[in-house]
Structures are given as C-alpha cells and as structure tokens.
Amino acid sequence: EAEDKLQPRPPVVTIMGHVDHGKTSLLDALRGTDVVRGEAGGITQHIGAYQVTLKDKSKITFLDTPGHEAFTEMRARGANVTDIVVLVVAANDGLMPQTIEAINHTKAAGVPMIVAINKVDLDSANPQRVRERLLEHEVVVEEMGGDVQNVEVSALKKMGLDALIEKIQLQAELLELRANPDREAEGTVIEAKLDKGRGPVATILVNRGTLKVGDVFVVGAESGKIRALVDDKGRQIKEAGPAMPVEILGLSGVPMAGDPLQVVENEARAREVAEYRAGV
Numbered sequence: 001e002a003e004d005k006l007q008p009r010p011p012v013v014t015i016m017g018h019v020d021h022g023k024t025s026l027l028d029a030l031r032g033t034d035v036v037r038g039e040a041g042g043i044t045q046h047i048g049a050y051q052v053t054l055k056d057k058s059k060i061t062f063l064d065t066p067g068h069e070a071f072t073e074m075r076a077r078g079a080n081v082t083d084i085v086v087l088v089v090a091a092n093d094g095l096m097p098q099t100i101e102a103i104n105h106t107k108a109a110g111v112p113m114i115v116a117i118n119k120v121d122l123d124s125a126n127p128q129r130v131r132e133r134l135l136e137h138e139v140v141v142e143e144m145g146g147d148v149q150n151v152e153v154s155a156l157k158k159m160g161l162d163a164l165i166e167k168i169q170l171q172a173e174l175l176e177l178r179a180n181p182d183r184e185a186e187g188t189v190i191e192a193k194l195d196k197g198r199g200p201v202a203t204i205l206v207n208r209g210t211l212k213v214g215d216v217f218v219v220g221a222e223s224g225k226i227r228a229l230v231d232d233k234g235r236q237i238k239e240a241g242p243a244m245p246v247e248i249l250g251l252s253g254v255p256m257a258g259d260p261l262q263v264v265e266n267e268a269r270a271r272e273v274a275e276y277r278a279g280v
C-alpha cells in the first residue's frame, strides 16, 4: 500500500478475561449501555463488536469476548483480530483459569496487553495481589518493574474509566495504526449466523478500504452483494471504513468466523472466486 494513502484509523481493542470478571459491565460503563442485563444467565456467548466515540471525537473499536471456559475458540479469534487486549481481572477473585488462557492467547498473537483490575469497589478487592500473581505468568506491570500498563477500575461505580481510555490511547499511539480508506474493502468475519427474518448475517470488522452498500464481495466460500449495512446501534448506514464493525446483509450463505471478506469488481468474478474456494 502506498504510504501517502494511509490514514490514521481507530484501534481495535479486545476485552478478555475469566467468566464474570466484568468484561461486558466494563464495556457497558464505557458505552452507557446495559448489555449485561439482556444476556441469558448473565453469560456472554458471542463476540460483541462496538465502536465508542470519545469526547475528542476519536473512536475505539471494542470486541467483547465470553469468559466461560466453553468459548476458547472465540477468545483465540478475539486475540488474533485485535491491536490491543484489555485483560479484565476481578480484584476479589484474582487470576483464574480463563485469565491465564487469555494471557496465553494474547502472547501467542503478539499483541500488547493492558490489565484492567476490576471490582476494586469490593471490600475483598486485593489489586496488589493481582499484580503479584501476574508476575508468575510473566506479565510484569509497571509497579513491579515491567512495562505492562495496568489500571484499577470499577465498572459498577464507573471508577477509573478515563484512566483506562487514556492508557488505550497511549498504547494505540505507539502502534501508529493506519489504513487506506480509499480502496475496495477487505475485512474479517467476527461472527455469522442465519437470522430467521433477515437470512444470512455476518458481523465484519473492516481492515482496510471502505465497505459500501451495493459492493459485490467474496467472503470465505460465500459471495454476495451488500444489501444493507447495520451499525452496532442497529442503524442502517451507507458505508463502513477501517476498524469499523458492521453487520452485512446480502450473503449467499453463512460464512465462517475468521473468513476474510474481499470486495471484487462484479458478480461473475465473485462467483468464480467463491466456487474456487469451495472447491466446486
């Protein structure tokens, strides 16, 4: 890609950690929403994708992952499509099996980590103990002489949120994230399903370029033409640029999570590529 076509893009930040340590609550606090209340049994079972616009108009894309042990594959995927991982550790519970699993996914993906020590409002909270236990997994935070950033937060009391955002922005600046918005879009499937009313639907994270209504595309072994783009607030939009998560309608079938999406010149070309990929 020509250097002069690259423009700054928002960071993609994946929230990871053990079940019920407060990942979705933290995102709710940042977004002013109440997703947790709508979840069956209070358990996240999919990857949520959201974009937050900050006071200075800059944006951060967040992916919320499940902490339940059954969803290892989603956590691995979350770590692999992101720029930064925020590891949420409940200060009362400390390091738990999926905390450690998330550390390992993050290291395997080679992505920088910020530790959010949550639930510091509880009497039983022991953030220092969390910092010490992280050492055992070679996550060395600043107070322990390392360079991993950490911040004490309470999603419940909305404490430490500005400090967390600041650390994310600082880390993002170091990464110098850029993409060319003025080209045919490429993206990655975050999730896909067959919706009763709407047919095949996929949540796409746009990696580069701008995805537009009417674009013809190939995604994994499926193809299609964008009939509608829906943002994280359920609004229909006309286009989605780099680092934006968006639901697409107009798919020939349900692609697989992790599949790459590519805009192509016409439908004949789309079918050709899709059939080739499907091995027809």
Ligand code: GTP
Pocket (backbone or CB within 6 Å): 017, 018, 019, 020, 021, 022, 023, 024, 025, 026, 036, 042, 043, 044, 045, 065, 066, 067, 068, 118, 119, 120, 121, 122, 153, 154, 155, 156, 157
């Ligand atoms: P999974 O997605 O199922 O892994 O859980 P999660 O990490 O998203 O946790 P969730 O946001 O569902 O919160 C779990 C419980 O912890 C809920 O009852 C929250 O109200 C509570 N909780 C979250 N953050 C805080 C906090 O800062 N303080 C206290 N006291 N409770 C919190």
Ligand code: NA
Pocket (backbone or CB within 6 Å): 019, 020, 021, 042, 043, 044
């Ligand atoms: Na939960």
Ligand code: MG
Pocket (backbone or CB within 6 Å): 023, 024, 025, 043, 044, 064, 065, 066, 067
């Ligand atoms: Mg959750």
